Amino acid sequence: MRPYLSIFKMNFKGELQYRGKAISGVMTQVFWGFLNIYLYIACLQNTSVDGFSISQMASYIWLGQAFFAIRFIMMGKKIGKNIENGNICYHFVRPLNIYSQWFCQTFGEKLSSVLLRFPPIIILGLLLPAGLGLSLPVSVPAFLLFLIGLILGLCMSVTISMFAVYLTFKTLSKRGSSSIVNTITGLFSGMVIPLPLMPQAIQNVVNYLPFRFITDLPFRIYIGNVGITEGAIFLAIGFAWLIVLIIIGKLLIRSALKKTVIQGG
Amino acid sequence: MASIIDFQDICKNFKVPLRAKGKFSTLKNFFFRKHKTIKALKHVSFQVEEGDIVGYIGPNGAGKSTTIKIMSGILNPTTGSCTIDGFVPWQDRKKFVRSIGVVFGQRSQLWWDVPVMDSFELLRDIYKIPQQEFENTLNLLNEALGLEELLNRPLRQLSLGQKMKCELAGSLLHRPKILFLDEPTIGLDAVTKLAVRDFIKFINKQWHTTIILTTHDMSDIEALTNQIILIGKGQILYKGSFDEIKNKYSSTKIISIEFAQEYDEISLDGYQTISHERKFATIKNLPDKEFHIKDFVNQISKKYEVIDFQVDMISVDEILAQLYKEYGLVER
Amino acid sequence: MLYAKYLKMHLRSSMQYRFNTTFISITQVLVSVGEVLSVWMLFGTFTSIGGYGFYECLLLMGITFAVFSLSECFACGYDEFSDLIRSGDFDRILIRPVNINYQILASKFDLVKLPRVALGLTISIIALVNLNIEWDVLKVLVFISTIISGTMIVIGIFIISAGISIYTIEQLEFVNILTHGSKEIAYYPINIYAKWLTRIFTFVIPVACFNYLPLSFLLGIGNIPMWLCGLAPVFGMLFIIPCLLFFNFSLKKYKSSGS
Structure with a gap:
């Protein structure tokens, strides 16, 4: 466990160094938040959606901006590049499991960028007037369940990132692979449009796909759109998905490594 | 006649962020950041x-x-x-750069994926070199460097030495009056090094x-010139x-x-011990004492009780190391 | 022409990686299809957004795809200017006897964006056909000038962000507000947003000139004078002038600070 912890720590610290990046990241998220909220206000003005009022929608959007780093699928900064240029061979000579190594690396980067960025956005959201800002959670149990959901979301996000790593391995194109995985994830995780605003038929499918466990579920528990019991059941489904996806990811990476031809010898 | 390069009292300052050290330094750096001015060049003429x-x-980082x-x-x-060939480099950029060629030893001006010849043809168009002149120059460079077989291959397939030859040719296609070479022999094998020197x-x-040649390899200097700065x-x-x-x-x-x-311990009057291990030692005479074998x-x-000894001249690299030390340029 | 020579070199170079180029082009198109899907899904729940229907939004999305992809392809050198500085290639540009802006334009072509241009234009035409517009010469001219103007405005935005990246490499994500923010906001008619947002993206960054203003002209709706809506794309083209001035000003700073 020690070496993996060190890898995590290295990447966590590395990310903390970029002050300017974090500050400008927060500003970008705030701007995006306003953009989305005004768009959906324009939508919800004439037609209302059950269990998703304008103020609930605003909370959902602000949570999404605050925890944007969880939602965005990115592989560890160097992983994709190293696969493309062949430097990845250094990773093979370490006495560590490749999947776990990359998992920790990505997890470290992701967690530190979440921790750096969420407090200012949450504070700003809470200061804005209701209907435009972030409301408090509907109840204490809902809030606790929301926190558990966030941890699940963080793990799920990293797990799905590993599929982008796998695709990069197969295609040797980091850019193409990330954008495929991000498009699919974005569409079905509620990042592009909140899931409650999708047509009911589509929601019935998307609710059971792994993508919505990244952040959609915890956010909906927070705003009260999903109740405590229902939320707990869904969380269990989410954890089941997580285990399945980690196993599939490990198997895929292992098979890819066996066949891999490293670029540049 | 005026000098082709005239550098007068040039100063150059850079601002760099200052990093705090110690506990919580990552956090400190995150919230407060100070800058300091580095004087990269001080009244250089x-x-x-x-x-x-x-x-x-x-030495590295000297400017x-x-x-x-x-x-x-x-x-x-x-x-x-500063005037170079009658121009002030930072004015009238387009006219000025025609009279210079630059080779950065660790960067490339040629295209990675296409045959070298294509890169040369692009350079021909960039510098608007007439076809006839281009061909003449290329023939000359070809003969001097032996490029013939390299020109139709993409850069990425060439060895480091072959790349350097192409880089040199590329920066000379427009026949610049002045050539700046930034570490042109770095990483090259002995044979290529000699070829590059001969070509220069x-x-x-x-x-x-x-x-104008910058290098860390003193044998470059010995082979090429007697003038140093x-x-x-x-x-x-x-x-x-x-x-x-x-x-x-x-x-x-x-x-x-x-x-x-x-x-x-080895102690001799007027000599200084450089190294000493078991039965072997290396010493040198102190600067104020002339060496007499007797x-x-x-x-x-x-x-x-001595079995054998050997007397050598100090090498060029050691001279340089001593110079750096004398001027206080060696970090300890 | 030198520009054509550069373009040819880039083409030959990217043909070396045919699979990669094709793969990325396909994913680029997929990304856009995903974005169209999201609009389509919204209109599955709502019948109108801020008074606009599905095909109005689709038209704007198509125009946005086209103008951004054109800019990302041909003005990639500005869009990724910080890479140019970091790799040292910009120093190389400074020692060549060719205009600097010309060289930046020629320094990189992101050819994988071209299929997206085609997709954008196709979507726009599908939307236009479904919108029941009474066509005349003037409307055709306005549509064409909208595409040209939009491309110039986006290139202007890239030029500004390139200028900013000279001052600070770290703050790049902030520059995203300019580039991606303008893209995101242009997907929908920008007058559905709050007044302050609409004003910024009309008067500061003239996204409106390839957005709701020409749309109003084509549909003949809204309370802004028609002649103003029709001429908006032409006004938008002027935006590139201050952008270039700012960039040239930043260049002086680069020369005095290094990087």
């Missing part, structure tokens, strides 16, 4: 005459690259004036090209003949000795 080859040497960047018009100096000499003779900590420390410096230090001899038995043999045979 020198002249270079047309057709000369000048070695520009100094060599900054000087080259100012001379090629990439950076503006903070204060001071050839071009200098053929076209009377003025060449030594820079350290942003200041010019020495300008002039390389032989002069060599003569100054050539009185120092390095003596390797093999003893018949182990001694705890005196040395007398001294050593009185105190110790």
Whole structure:
């Protein structure tokens, strides 16, 4: 466990160094938040959606901006590049499991960028007037369940990132692979449009796909759109998905490594 | 006649962020950041005459690259004036850059994925070189460097040495009056190194090209020129003949000795021990003491039992190391 | 022409990696299809957004795809200017006897964006056909000038962000507000947003000139004078002038600070 912890720590610290990046990241998220909220206000003005009022929608959007780093699928900064240029061979000579190594690396980067960025956005959201800002959670149990959901979301996000790593391995194109995985994830995780605003038929499918466990579920528990019991059941489904996806990811990476031809010898 | 390069009292300052150290430094750096001004060049002046080859040497971070960047018009100096071939580098950029060629030893100006010839043809168009002149120049470079077989291959397939040959050719296609070479022999094998040196000499003779060369390899300097400029900590420390410096230090001899038995300490009047391990030792004479073989043999045979010894001249690299040390350029 | 030579070199170079180029082009198109899907899904729940229907939004999305992809392809050198500085290639540009802006334009072509241009234009035409517009010469001219103007405005935005990246490499994500923010906001008619947002993206960054203003002209709706809506794309083209001035000003700073 020690070496993996060190890898995590290295990447966590590395990310903390970029002050300017974090500050400008927060500003970008705030701007995006306003953009989305005004768009959906324009939508919800004439037609209302059950269990998703304008103020609930605003909370959902602000949570999404605050925890944007969880939602965005990115592989560890160097992983994709190293696969493309062949430097990845250094990773093979370490006495560590490749999947776990990359998992920790990505997890470290992701967690530190979440921790750096969420407090200012949450504070700003809470200061804005209701209907435009972030409301408090509907109840204490809902809030606790929301926190558990966030941890699940963080793990799920990293797990799905590993599929982008796998695709990069197969295609040797980091850019193409990330954008495929991000498009699919974005569409079905509620990042592009909140899931409650999708047509009911589509929601019935998307609710059971792994993508919505990244952040959609915890956010909906927070705003009260999903109740405590229902939320707990869904969380269990989410954890089941997580285990399945980690196993599939490990198997895929292992098979890819066996066949891999490293670029540049 | 005016010098082709006239560098007058040039200063260059950079602002760099200051990083805090110690506990919570990551967090501290995150919230507070201070800047400090680094003086990369301090009142640097020198002249270079047309057709000369000048070695520009100094330890890492001395200001060599900054000087080259100012001379090629990439950076503006903070204060001071500079004329090169009648131009001020940072004015009239388009006209000025026609008279210079630059080779950065660790970067490339040629395209990675396409045959070298295509890159050359693009350079022909960039510099608007007439076809006939282009062909003549290329033939000449071809003969001198042996490029024939390389031209139709993409750059990525070439070895480091072959790449450097192509880089050199690429920066000479427009026949610049002045050529800046930033570490042109870095990483090259012995044979290629010699070829590159011969080529630099050839071009200098053929076209009377003025060449400014930065390098860490003192054998480059020995092979190419007697004129050096030594820079350290942003200041010019020495300008002039390389032989002069060599003569100054050539009185120092390095003596390797093999003893018949182990001694705890070697001490000889006027000599300094460089290394000592078991029966072997290396010593040198102190600067104020001239080396006399008779005196040395007398001294050593009185105190110790010697099997063999060998006297060597100090090497060029050691001279440079000593120079750096003398000027306080070596970090401890 | 030198520009054509550069373009040819880029083509030959990217043909070396045919699979990679094709793969990325396909994913680029997929990304856009995903974005169209999201609009389509919204209109599955709502019948109108801020008074606009599905095909109005689709038209704007198509125009946005086309103008951004054109800019990302041909003005990639500005869009990724910080890479140019970091790799040292910009120093190389400074020692060539060719205009600097010309060289930046020629320094990189992101050819994988071209299929997206085609997709954008196709979507726009599908939307236009479904919108029941009474066509005349003037409307055709306005549509064409909208595409040209939009491309110039986006290139202007890239030029500004390139200028900013000279001052600070770290703050790049902030520059995203300019580039990606303008893209995101242009997907929908920008007058559905709050007044302050609409004003910024009309008067400061003239996204409106390839957005709701020409749309109003084509549909003949809204309370802004028609002649103003029709001429908006032409006004938008002027935006590139201050952008270039700012960039040239930043260049002086680069020369005095290094990087």
